[in-house]
Amino acid sequence: MRRPVKENGESARKITRRALLMGTAQLAVVGALGYRMQSMQVEQADEFRLLAEENRINIRLIPPARGLIFDRNGRALAENEQNYRVVMVREDAGDVDEVLARLTELVYIDPEALEKAREEIMRRSPFVPVTIADRMTWNDMARINLNAPALPGITAEVGLSRAYPWGADLAHVVGYVGPVSDYDLSRIDDQDPLLQIPKFQIGKTGAENKLERMLRGSAGNKQIEVNALGRVMRELGRQEGVKGADVQLTIDARLQSYTQARLAGESAGAVVIDLENGDLRAVASAPTFDPNLFVRGISVKDWTDLNENKYRPLAAKAVQGIYPPGSTFKMVTALAALEDGVVTADETVYCPGYTEVFGTRFHCWKRAGHGNMNLHESLKQSCDCYYYEISQRVGIDKIAAMARKLGLGIRHDVPLSAVASGLAPDKAWKTEVRNEDWRIGDTVNASIGQGYVLASPLQLAVMSARLATGREVTPRLVRSVDGIEQPSGLGEKLDINENMLRRIREAMSAVANNSRGTAYRNARIMPGEMRMAGKTGTSQVRRITVEERARGVTRNEDLPWERRDHALFVNFAPVDNPRFAVAVIVEHGGGGSTAAAPIARDITLQALYDGTPPLSAYPSAVRGRIEAQQRRISEMIADGATTQDRA
Secondary structure (H helix, E strand, O other), rough: OOOOOOHHHHHHHHHHOOOOHHHHHEEEEHHHHHHHHHHHHOOOOOHHHHHHOEEEEEEEEEEOOOOEEOOOOOOOOEEEEEEEEEEEEEHOOOOHHHHHHHHHHHHHOOOOHHHHHHHHHHOOOOOOOEEEEOOOOOHHHHHHHHHHHOOOOEEEEEEEEEEOHHHHHHHHHHHEEEEEEEEHHOOOOOOHHHHHOOEEEOOHHHHHHHHHHHHHOOOEEHHHHHHHOOEEEEEEEEEOOOOOOOOOEEOOOHHHHHHHHHHHHOEEEEEEOOOOEEEEEEEEEEEOOEEEEEEEHOOHHHHHHHHOOOOOOOOHHHHOOOOHHHHHHHHHHHHHHHHHHHOOOOOOEOOOEEEEOOHHHHHHHHOOEEEEHHHHHHHOOOOHHHHHHHHHOOOOOHHHHHHHHHOOOOOOOOOOOOOOOOOOOOOOHHHHHHHOOOHHHHHHHOOOOOOOEEEEHHHHHHHHHHHHEEEEOOOOOEEOOOOEEEOOOOOOOOOOOOHHHHHHHHHHHHHHOOOOOOOOOOOOOOOOHOEEEEEEEEEEEOOOOHHHHOOOOOOHHHHOHHHHHHHEEEEOOOOHHHHHHHEEEEOOOOHHHHHHHHHHHHHHHHHHHOOOOOOOHHHHHHHHHHHHHHHHHHHHHHHHOOOOOOO
């Protein structure tokens, strides 16, 4: 049946409306798709291109800035400087040899260094960045960055490297850093991932080594996006590391510099201790070296020159060198005998020039003898026979105990390399170490700082400090860490009778201020308020035979350098209000009064005046020579010439 015309018209209108709605919906969908396609192809093209190229996210460590080291007055002793370097990540590079070849076409890299870097790359995990070259120029960096697409896995970056502005003056104290090695990893129990970064710098010697953990800080990290060719496309996130702690040492850089200059030309060591708190104001060893050579990569020639030098510039003689202390040990023997009551300060012992013990003669330095000597005179004139006698009365065990009480024979806990313990021998030591019985002759030798007795300049300075103050002064090298003051080294009162210490101090004063004292001629200080107390020492390094004594002992200056006696001097000043204690040793310098005492006096005056002392501080007879010396040292300091070898 045919539908009415009216119904057909109504049906057509409905179809038209539906088609319009559907067409509009379709147009909206097509428009949305078109807009999305435009957005993806134009606005988000870079993002999707990265995804299409199989990009991935890597996490890399960010080495923290190493803590700085300052002297007591805020002068920088170890600082960080910018260092342009090139690193490679093997897993991002693909063909390592091809990429390195392209790199060397752009910038010069030493072939030997390049080969070492190639070996390091193949040895390390593929995701570990390996430094190819450092200390690059800005132009080199620019060329590398411009050609980055052709250098997958290569990144030019700015890092930090250590620098030592005071150079050789602080080499043995501050030390130096160097790339972490397999040997370092084998001997330290440290799981810090920073140590796995090739050429990451850690402390090798001195305070840099001993304070490594606090100076190093903690690593940060960054998330980077790289494409399939290993090219870094962008940094997605960064967490900065924690900078290492800043450390302030007790060293006075200016006094240290003067001390190094004063020791120049000798193989020697010197230590200055502040008696108020045990602060080490100067710790010098000569000859010395430039620590910056090691940071930058020392050459074979420079290393050979340092390592084969017979005066041992790499050795920190002030703390690791141990020597027979000679007559500087006599205060120890005297105090042990006084404390034990086997002798009084006024009792005399006759010196005929030698003491005979079971048929063996032990000679005094003065062949004709000193005659009758009491404590005061024996120290002033350094009579040996007095100590030969009283040591036999008191015995070695009590002498050794007194030595340890005064800081000898023990290792002082200062953050420096190879700090020596020295040796204050007793009967038990000889039995245990040498499997021999102690003999009377051993005691006689030890009484004047010979035989088995050994001490470092640091220990002798501590001994002098304890004699001066009557307190258990402990050497302190670190003054503060990140501004936090460290404990004082003044120490508690010593368990030694004060009257006995006073008699020792008076005798030490006479050594330098009495006309018959062994240091009067060469180490006197003129102003009464600055007078010092001291003790000379000369320690033998060879045996003098009976035949040589019969024909006359050979003078030091007529012997080869390595067979000459060591020269020593210890002191504190001022006598009436001690502020500083000093110890000096000149290896194979001959006599303590002529070689070591003048150096100690000059260093002491420099510390007391906090700079160059006036010529009036010296005896008039030597002022011309001292003026020339002061001028020469000022020029050396200005020129940075303290690295020079012994003349």
